[in-house]
Amino acid sequence: MVNRIGCLLVLFISLGFSTGCQQTPAADQLYQQLGQQAGISQIVDGLLHEIEHDRQIVHHFRDTDIERFRKLLIEQLCELSGGPCKYTGVSMQESHTGFQISQADFDNLVRHLMKVMTAQNIAISAQNQLLGLLAPMYGDVVYR
Amino acid sequence: MKYLALLLLCCALPAQAGSKVIATGGASTIEGAAGGGLVPWAVIKGYASSGQWSVSAMRNQVGVDDFTLHSTGVGLSYDNNYEISFSRQKFQLDTIGGDLQQDIIGLKYHLAGELLYTAMPQISVGMQYKKHRNFTLPALVGAQQDSGIDWYLAASKVYFNAVAGRNLLLNATVRATKANQTGLLGFSSANSQNYRYMLETSAAVLLTPALAVGVEFRQKPNQLAFADEEHWRDLFVGWFINQHVSVVAGYVDLGSIAGLAEQQGYYLAVEATW
Numbered sequence: 351m352v353n354r355i356g357c358l359l360v361l362f363i364s365l366g367f368s369t370g371c372q373q374t375p376a377a378d379q380l381y382q383q384l385g386q387q388a389g390i391s392q393i394v395d396g397l398l399h400e401i402e403h404d405r406q407i408v409h410h411f412r413d414t415d416i417e418r419f420r421k422l423l424i425e426q427l428c429e430l431s432g433g434p435c436k437y438t439g440v441s442m443q444e445s446h447t448g449f450q451i452s453q454a455d456f457d458n459l460v461r462h463l464m465k466v467m468t469a470q471n472i473a474i475s476a477q478n479q480l481l482g483l484l485a486p487m488y489g490d491v492v493y494r
Numbered sequence: 495m496k497y498l499a500l501l502l503l504c505c506a507l508p509a510q511a512g513s514k515v516i517a518t519g520g521a522s523t524i525e526g527a528a529g530g531g532l533v534p535w536a537v538i539k540g541y542a543s544s545g546q547w548s549v550s551a552m553r554n555q556v557g558v559d560d561f562t563l564h565s566t567g568v569g570l571s572y573d574n575n576y577e578i579s580f581s582r583q584k585f586q587l588d589t590i591g592g593d594l595q596q597d598i599i600g601l602k603y604h605l606a607g608e609l610l611y612t613a614m615p616q617i618s619v620g621m622q623y624k625k626h627r628n629f630t631l632p633a634l635v636g637a638q639q640d641s642g643i644d645w646y647l648a649a650s651k652v653y654f655n656a657v658a659g660r661n662l663l664l665n666a667t668v669r670a671t672k673a674n675q676t677g678l679l680g681f682s683s684a685n686s687q688n689y690r691y692m693l694e695t696s697a698a699v700l701l702t703p704a705l706a707v708g709v710e711f712r713q714k715p716n717q718l719a720f721a722d723e724e725h726w727r728d729l730f731v732g733w734f735i736n737q738h739v740s741v742v743a744g745y746v747d748l749g750s751i752a753g754l755a756e757q758q759g760y761y762l763a764v765e766a767t768w
Contacts (some may be wrong), residue, residue: 406513451576452569453608454513454543460610464703474702475659482611483655488611 379470383476390427394420396466407455430483442490456492512541512548516607516704519668521732521742522552522765526567526581527600527621531728531744532712533694535652535665538577538604539569540767541737547572550767558748560758568659577602583612586596594678595627615651624677635720637680644671647715659701663697674718675751686717724749728761740765752760
């Protein structure tokens with residue numbers, strides 16, 4: 351909405367200068383499609399639930415402060431999707447070193463995320479966009 | 495009926511599926527390797543991720559104007575790196591009469607890259623040892639050998655959010671082969687004894703993570719003097735029902751085969767995976 355008003359303002363101001371107002375997708379479009387803060391929190395909670403019931407990966411979280419992990423993951427997904435947040439955690443590489451996370455662990459997490467997003471009726475294009483942003487982290491997460 | 499029983503059996507088995515994301519093991523090609531329909535991809539069959547095993551059984555059928563190809567096979571893969579498959583093909587000469595049969599043992603090794611996760615495409619090298627089972631007719635029309643080995647290098651990658659918000663799979667395979675009509679008409683000819691390099695390509699859009707629509711092209715050599723061999727093409731829809739069953743249906747254009755032109759028809763493949 352703010353964006354649209356801004357766009358209109360630019361349009362009015364520039365009327366005499368023959369510069370058009372381009373309708374480019376908002377920088378936070380993905381954040382909106384994920385359901386903003388509430389939607390992302392719900393995704394993270396769904397993911398935590400899946401992890402908790404996955405014997406393959408739950409052991410990696412044995413010594414994890416889940417509350418803090420939850421907060422950081424919400425921050426990260428919020429920032430990544432163009433939302434008004436700043437991820438305050440350490441780098442992906444740093445936070446995963448020593449965990450010996452395997453490809454199978456990573457695959458499981460991706461499947462859980464897809465399942466949770468589908469359950470929340472998030473559009474396929476938004477799901478794919480988020481997966482596309484997360485996929486390149488593979489190298490920083492696996493076998494560290 | 496046999497296959498229905500197989501499907502039911504696999505659905506009833508405890509869900510000890512592998513970790514890989516749905517559809518990332520590809521479907522089963524006519525030669526048994528994981529891929530699309532006619533083209534082997536760099537993906538490893540089944541859902542076995544790191545440290546996991548996967549077993550599969552597959553059945554393909556291609557029906558064109560004057561021929562029907564039946565292909566039945568089994569596959570085994572490990573660690574998302576190794577794939578071995580065995581297939582038996584029976585090519586019925588519906589209008590000519592009789593059939594041609596060959597066995598195919600396929601090996602594939604995943605060299606580098608990860609289909610979903612790396613900027614570099616997943617790259618695999620593969621071989622297919624093919625042995626003809628009733629070589630009389632191929633020998634009669636000029637084939638020199640009753641067995642041969644195809645070698646191929648395949649690169650596959652999924653691009654997220656690439657086409658109208660959908661993920662796109664692109665594949666390119668280069669195959670070195672001496673086979674006539676994939677080996678169904680034997681290997682080599684009087685004037686062609688060396689390996690020929692053929693390009694095979696596929697593109698598929700994943701409408702949903704479990705539903706793919708794609709197109710393939712398979713370049714073919716033309717070595718036998720008695721009849722022209724032409725490139726193959728197909729259009730397919732692949733439905734990965736769950737991690738145990740996938741069904742692929744399509745349309746194929748196999749060009750001219752043994753002097754009979756414009757061989758077009760259907761493609762069907764069912765794969766069960768544990």
